[in-house]
Amino acid sequence: MAIQHSPTDKAEQTANAAPTPGTNPTVTQDATAHRDPQPERHSVPTPTRNAGIPLDLGWVRAARVNRSAAERRAATLGTRRSIKQEWQAAWLLRAITCIDLTTLAGDDTATNVARLCAKARHPVRRDLLDALGVADKAITVGAACVYHQHVAQAVELLGDSGIPVAAVSTGFPAGKTPLKLRIQEIAESVAAGAHEIDIVISRDLVLAGNWRALYSEVQLYREVCADVHLKTILATGELGTLRNVYQASLVCMMAGADFIKTSTGKESVNATLEVSLIMARAIRDYQRWTNFKVGFKPAGGIRAAKQALVWQTLMKEELGDDWLFPALFRFGASALLTDIERQLAHHVTGRYAADYYMPMG
Numbered sequence: 001m002a003i004q005h006s007p008t009d010k011a012e013q014t015a016n017a018a019p020t021p022g023t024n025p026t027v028t029q030d031a032t033a034h035r036d037p038q039p040e041r042h043s044v045p046t047p048t049r050n051a052g053i054p055l056d057l058g059w060v061r062a063a064r065v066n067r068s069a070a071e072r073r074a075a076t077l078g079t080r081r082s083i084k085q086e087w088q089a090a091w092l093l094r095a096i097t098c099i100d101l102t103t104l105a106g107d108d109t110a111t112n113v114a115r116l117c118a119k120a121r122h123p124v125r126r127d128l129l130d131a132l133g134v135a136d137k138a139i140t141v142g143a144a145c146v147y148h149q150h151v152a153q154a155v156e157l158l159g160d161s162g163i164p165v166a167a168v169s170t171g172f173p174a175g176k177t178p179l180k181l182r183i184q185e186i187a188e189s190v191a192a193g194a195h196e197i198d199i200v201i202s203r204d205l206v207l208a209g210n211w212r213a214l215y216s217e218v219q220l221y222r223e224v225c226a227d228v229h230l231k232t233i234l235a236t237g238e239l240g241t242l243r244n245v246y247q248a249s250l251v252c253m254m255a256g257a258d259f260i261k262t263s264t265g266k267e268s269v270n271a272t273l274e275v276s277l278i279m280a281r282a283i284r285d286y287q288r289w290t291n292f293k294v295g296f297k298p299a300g301g302i303r304a305a306k307q308a309l310v311w312q313t314l315m316k317e318e319l320g321d322d323w324l325f326p327a328l329f330r331f332g333a334s335a336l337l338t339d340i341e342r343q344l345a346h347h348v349t350g351r352y353a354a355d356y357y358m359p360m361g
Contacts, residue, residue: 046327049229050220050292052256055215060250064240065278069241074273078310079319088309089132092340093139095308096123100166100297101336102145104265115151116334117157120144124341125358131348141337142207143196147172148189155193156246166197166231170221173235173264175200179217181187186224197221198231200264204240206248215247218255231259232299237269242278250281259295265332268313270300278309280318288324299332305343309334 083091101120103112120141129135145166146154154165167189172176177185186197199221203216222230232252236245249260260279263270276298283294296319298311308331315323323329341358345351 007126020256021150032085032165034322035191046252046324047066047293049257050253050258050290050294053254053290055212055251055254057211060247063243063250064248067274070274070277071241074277075275077273077314077317078306078347081313083233083313085311085347087145089344091312092305092343093124093134094324095305095312095331096139096337096340097142098324098326098329098331099123099141099334100143100145100299101141101337102265102299102332102334104145104147104168104172104302107209108147108150111263113146113153114157116146117144117154119337119359120158120163123160123337126346128341128344128348131235132344142330146190146331148194150193151189151194165193165195166198167192168198168264171198171268172198172200172233175202181340183220183224186221190225192229194228196229196231198233198261200233200235201248201252203235206244207232211247211251214251215255218252218257222256223284228256229258230256231261232257232259233264233297233299235264235267236262236275236279237267242274246278246282249279250286252290253282253286254293255293257294259330261297261299261332263298263300263332265300267300271298271302271311273310273314276314277318280314284319293328294325295328297329297330297332302331302333303335303350305336305340308340 014159034155101116101123104113104114117265123141124139126135128258129137140163143164143166144154144158145168148167148169151165151167156164169185169189170182171185173188175182182199186199189197199218201214202217203210205217218230234245234252236247239245252260260283262275262279276296279296287293296315302308302311311331312324315329338355338358342355344351345353345357
């Protein structure tokens with residue numbers, strides 16, 4: 001049966017919900033969030049996997065988004081918290097564990113992938129980890145993300161490290177290949193050992209409001225993935241409106257998506273705070289009605305450590321501390337890691353190191 005709900009309540013939650021009073025203390029007041037600067041991969045239990053629900057068109061069609069309210073809320077995210085010194089180092093170490101370290105270029109080679117995997121295993125220089133007192137914490141990135149062609153190599157190189165290999169699929173980035181080929185691509189990546197599949201949705205279905213077809217498409221991808229986690233890329237820069245973003249997010253989660261992801265990184269507009277806020281609200285609403293926690297992945301254009309802190313703030317304030325861990329939050333990025341490592345070097349030495357002191361692999 002479809003879940004019962006009030007469309008009016010849902011619209012109000014999406015458009016106007018503000019942080020619960022008392023959930024935005026300063027860093028020095030919020031001891032539980034910042035006390036431990038030593039992240040470990042399994043410090044939070046893995047949430048129950050989203051099983052999906054029957055498509056609820058009443059919920060989807062009732063959705064309304066207040067764009068100006070979303071823009072005002074997004075504009076405050078970088079100003080509401082001031083994360084400094086050791087707390088900043090702690091948050092940045094945590095951010096590293098949430099990075100899907102990515103190489104998705106047309107000129108990717110086996111050598112590039114080998115360097116990526118080496119960096120995934122050891123994302124921060126050992127001398128910096130020693131100085132920060134976390135050398136024994138086995139800090140790694142959240143996953144390594146590659147094209148299908150390189151999945152088997154990445155799986156072999158990462159071995160028993162515990163680092164998942166994610167494969168982009170279904171005709172990434174445009175998703176315009178025939179459906180049977182998209183299904184085959186997922187199946188072959190799963191067979192090659194991929195732990196996560198990042199699919200792209202058909203944006204034309206969203207723009208046409210064909211929610212039944214989108215639901216069926218994502219549900220089919222989920223069936224082919226089986227036990228492998230499914231991340232659905234919305235390509236939000238091509239969806240037209242924030243309302244479309246919210247509706248597409250709901251439909252993908254109803255169809256069983258484990259994560260919803262902003263962008264391929266190939267669009268002209270990629271991850272923005274406004275879009276991320278709307279997707280986070282959709283995740284929150286879905287959890288309230290189903291009790292399933294769905295992950296979130298902003299991707300594209302997040303290159304600076306300062307940006308990472310803002311997105312982490314968004315997760316903490318809108319969704320809670322569980323979304324500060326890789327089971328429910330990832331950055332789709334590669335250049336971001338270099339800047340975070342530079343910031344950590346500055347914290348340790350008081351000087352900014354050149355990028356070439358933080359090589360990839």
